[in-house]
Amino acid sequence: MHDRGLNFGIYEDYGTKTCGGFPGSYGYVEKDAQTFAEWDVDYLKLDGCNIDEEKMPAGYAQMERALNATGRQIVYSCSWPAYLIDHPEKVDYKLIGKSCNLWRNFDDINSSWGSIRSIIDYYDHNQDKHIPSHGPGHWHDPDMLVIGNSGITEDMAITQMSIWSIWSAPLIMSNDLRTIAPKFAQILQNRDVIAINQDPLGIMGRLVANTTDIGVYAKQVLPGDGQSYSYAVAVFNRNTNYAQDVSFYLKDIGLKSSSGYLVEDLWDGVKYGILRPDDKFSTRVRPTSTTLIKATLVDTIHKKPQLLSNSVRSAYNRV
Known part of the structure; x- marks a missing residue:
């Protein structure tokens, strides 16, 4: 094996x-x-x-x-x-x-x-x-x-x-x-x-917005700049029969960096460009499906990758 x-x-x-x-x-x-x-x-x-x-x-x-x-x-x-x-x-x-x-x-x-x-x-x-x-x-x-x-x-x-x-x-x-x-x-x-x-931070994402049909989840991920982080965001349609049109301001789900985020759909490959906290993100989600995006912190795009501390690296490798 x-x-x-x-x-x-x-x-x-x-x-x-x-x-x-x-x-x-x-x-x-x-x-x-x-x-x-x-x-x-x-x-x-x-x-x-x-x-x-x-x-x-x-x-x-x-x-x-x-x-x-x-x-x-x-x-x-x-x-x-x-x-x-x-x-x-x-x-x-x-x-x-x-x-x-x-x-x-x-x-x-x-x-x-x-x-x-x-x-x-x-x-x-x-x-x-x-x-x-x-x-x-x-x-x-x-x-x-x-x-x-x-x-x-x-x-x-x-x-x-x-x-x-x-x-x-x-x-x-x-x-x-x-x-x-x-x-x-x-x-x-x-x-x-x-x-x-597999993001090294290993954070468990949180349900940050919720209706009968829609759940929105957010998770901090690398890269970050020491104070702010990038995010993964999932928009989940619980409805088994109908697609749902979903819109929200980034700031309302915790994405508040004034420099903005470079947003990309990880399933469809759609690139939304740079969105800032006061910008609205919109997506249409098929029945029982989920839109998953990564919002990369703009301030980190041209910087070297953030290194983990030894304590975090040790915990991540723990068996």
């Missing part, structure tokens, strides 16, 4: 059995961690079936220590908070972030628009709790990309890729690489959109 340029991920469960009834890691954490390292595993997804939720804080931390003790860098994905969805008062993201590189909060995704919508709605509703604990080395995981699977249209795929990228969420594909249609492969391989997702 490594010879093909792919990473090797494996699924396990902290409980006595996995959700599918296979042997779990409970009582064998250190042995399993060492086995995974010997198998050259790059990524561990540790589920939480068949175990008392009260044991999860100690159990997930135990696996983290065991993985670190192997000396191999293994990305550690936890299902810990997803099992506390009915007890949000028990979720301590600061504690979870000390052990886990990424974690699930909500229901499993499936290849349907309803599932994608329910996840977006959940994260919209809980953004004030999620944003402070999200960043380099510790990521909220809204679940896998279902782009290219049956039941997902091109516009739905554009929306999932856009919103996951605005959130700086892990981009983990669930499709069959051998049979994916070219139009979906192009969505997954859009380098400009991937760059928004």
Whole structure:
């Protein structure tokens, strides 16, 4: 697998059995961690079936220590908070972030628009709790990309890729690489959109304007000048039947640099030129689709790329 340029991920469960009834890691954490390292595993997804939720804080931390003790860098994905969805008062993201590189909060995704919508709605509703604990080395995981699977249209795929990228969420594909249609492969391989997702700041974008049909999200990205930053902005049409015409002033969604922003659509390639805070941005968004733009701070266009501090770089590379 490594010879093909792919990473090797494996699924396990902290409980006595996995959700599918296979042997779990409970009582064998250190042995399993060492086995995974010997198998050259790059990524561990540790589920939480068949175990008392009260044991999860100690159990997930135990696996983290065991993985670190192997000396191999293994990305550690936890299902810990997803099992506390009915007890949000028990979720301590600061504690979870000390052990886990990424974690699930909500229901499993499936290849349907309803599932994608329910996840977006959940994260919209809980953004004030999620944003402070999200960043380099510790990521909220809204679940896998279902782009290219049956039941997902091109516009739905554009929306999932856009919103996951605005959130700086892990981009983990669930499709069959051998049979994916070219139009979906192009969505997954859009380098400009991937760059928004992989922006070194690692900020989780925020829902900044909202109506029944439209959600507007904004996320600070590089380049910046030390005081102001560039932005990625997503305009999401929830309506399943009708396109929506959307207009807003840049200043109303937080883009306030007087020098302005060079604005470009990352899906259609439309270049809007330089817009300033008092200028209005307008777009027509197809049903279930999303317009994704990058607004590059004008003051940074002819300057050298901004370098990350050592502390931020270290956190971003944390495993």
